[in-house]
Amino acid sequence: MALHPLHGLVEQLETQPIIFIGGKGGVGKTTTAAALASYYASQQQKTLIVSTDPAHSLGDVLNVRLNNETTVISPYLDAIELNPEVIVDEHFAQVERTIKAYANPDMMPKIREHLRLSKSAPGAQEAAMLESMCHHLVEAADAGYEHIIFDTAPTGHTLRLLVLPEMMGAWTDGLLAQQRRQAKLRSVATHLDSHNQKNDKNDVANPFAAKKSDRWEQAVSVLEKRKQLFRQAGLLLHDRTQTAIVLVMTADVLPLAETKRAIEQLEDSKLMPAAIVINQLISTAQSDEFWRRRAERQQHLLHDIEQSFTKYPLYPIYLQQTDVRGTDALSALLSV
Numbered sequence: 309m310a311l312h313p314l315h316g317l318v319e320q321l322e323t324q325p326i327i328f329i330g331g332k333g334g335v336g337k338t339t340t341a342a343a344l345a346s347y348y349a350s351q352q353q354k355t356l357i358v359s360t361d362p363a364h365s366l367g368d369v370l371n372v373r374l375n376n377e378t379t380v381i382s383p384y385l386d387a388i389e390l391n392p393e394v395i396v397d398e399h400f401a402q403v404e405r406t407i408k409a410y411a412n413p414d415m416m417p418k419i420r421e422h423l424r425l426s427k428s429a430p431g432a433q434e435a436a437m438l439e440s441m442c443h444h445l446v447e448a449a450d451a452g453y454e455h456i457i458f459d460t461a462p463t464g465h466t467l468r469l470l471v472l473p474e475m476m477g478a479w480t481d482g483l484l485a486q487q488r489r490q491a492k493l494r495s496v497a498t499h500l501d502s503h504n505q506k507n508d509k510n511d512v513a514n515p516f517a518a519k520k521s522d523r524w525e526q527a528v529s530v531l532e533k534r535k536q537l538f539r540q541a542g543l544l545l546h547d548r549t550q551t552a553i554v555l556v557m558t559a560d561v562l563p564l565a566e567t568k569r570a571i572e573q574l575e576d577s578k579l580m581p582a583a584i585v586i587n588q589l590i591s592t593a594q595s596d597e598f599w600r601r602r603a604e605r606q607q608h609l610l611h612d613i614e615q616s617f618t619k620y621p622l623y624p625i626y627l628q629q630t631d632v633r634g635t636d637a638l639s640a641l642l643s644v
């Protein structure tokens with residue numbers, strides 16, 4: 309299977325509401341994501357681009373300073389750069405509010421200290437980012453976007469994010485089951501207790517006990533909501549009419565090896581990439597010996613790439629003379 313013309317990519321993804329751009333570090337994920345977003349916006353399709361990469365490259369590519377809130381880039385293009393530190397702070401503030409609602413107030417200083425330390429625990433930022441991404445994913449359709457494009461951090465991280473909703477769902481299930489068992493035990497204990505106290509004079513329902521069960525309900529409802537969010541996000545990610553995963557690579561040995569591994573992992577999780585972009589290709593018509601050799605080397609690797617990924621459409625993006633920045637230049641990159 310040969311390379312498809314690049315305009316085929318924008319046509320193929322035209323009806324996809326959710327597009328994830330993944331790939332090894334430095335291959336051109338941000339450029340591809342921003343190019344797609346700029347192109348659709350130029351076609352008056354309302355588009356949101358979300359960067360999950362803390363390196364601020366999306367803002368640099370769009371020539372705009374971005375943050376966690378929606379920034380309007382042009383009438384049809386909005387952008388968000390998720391900052392893991394801000395998100396993790398917001399996430400833990402939310403956790404603290406939830407715990408406060410049902411914990412013994414005397415325990416709060418200890419709990420606060422525990423939460424403060426948890427913020428820097430491994431995986432905390434990832435979990436907070438995941439939840440935030442899932443929110444954007446689920447809310448984007450309601451917000452009236454025709455496309456939401458995720459410019460992600462390098463491969464391993466993205467794959468974990470794509471697979472995590474299921475794991476988090478299972479984890480929340482475990483927590484809920486545990487909570488239910490405890491509730492059952494508690495109700496048996498309360499029953500026995502009230503049985504013992506039947507003849508007591510103060511046979512009035514304990515107001516604190518009632519409050520406690522309310523608080524428990526609240527905690528469960530937070531977990532249920534989170535579970536629901538991950539479930540919805542998981543369903544969206546696995547629905548190929550909704551989500552397209554585009555892998556970007558260059559025609560080099562290491563990106564080829566990494567893309568093969570990424571595809572195996574995706575397929576294991578029943579997530580199939582929709583397309584593969586081969587970026588930074590050099591045209592073979594070169595007079596300079598150095599560039600001609602590089603172009604030939606790429607052609608050799610292209611052969612391996614075509615053999616390796618027979619199931620997926622391959623689209624080329626050619627190496628430009630300079631970095632591609634600004635929405636006009638970006639969308640022009642795909643208009644060839």
Ligand SMILES: Nc1ncnc2c1ncn2[C@@H]1O[C@H](COP(=O)(O)OP(=O)(O)OP(=O)(O)O)[C@@H](O)[C@H]1O
Pocket residue numbers: 331332333334335336337338339340361363365460461462587588589625626627628629630631632
């Ligand atoms: N087709 C191209 N022609 C010219 N320059 C390109 C092309 N694609 C990408 N670049 C340049 O290569 C560099 C890396 O690209 P980009 O930031 O898009 O990669 P990335 O995969 O997002 O990197 P990271 O893994 O660091 O997020 C940038 O300077 C970008 O401008």
Ligand SMILES: [Mg+2]
Pocket residue numbers: 337338339361365459460
């Ligand atoms: Mg990037």
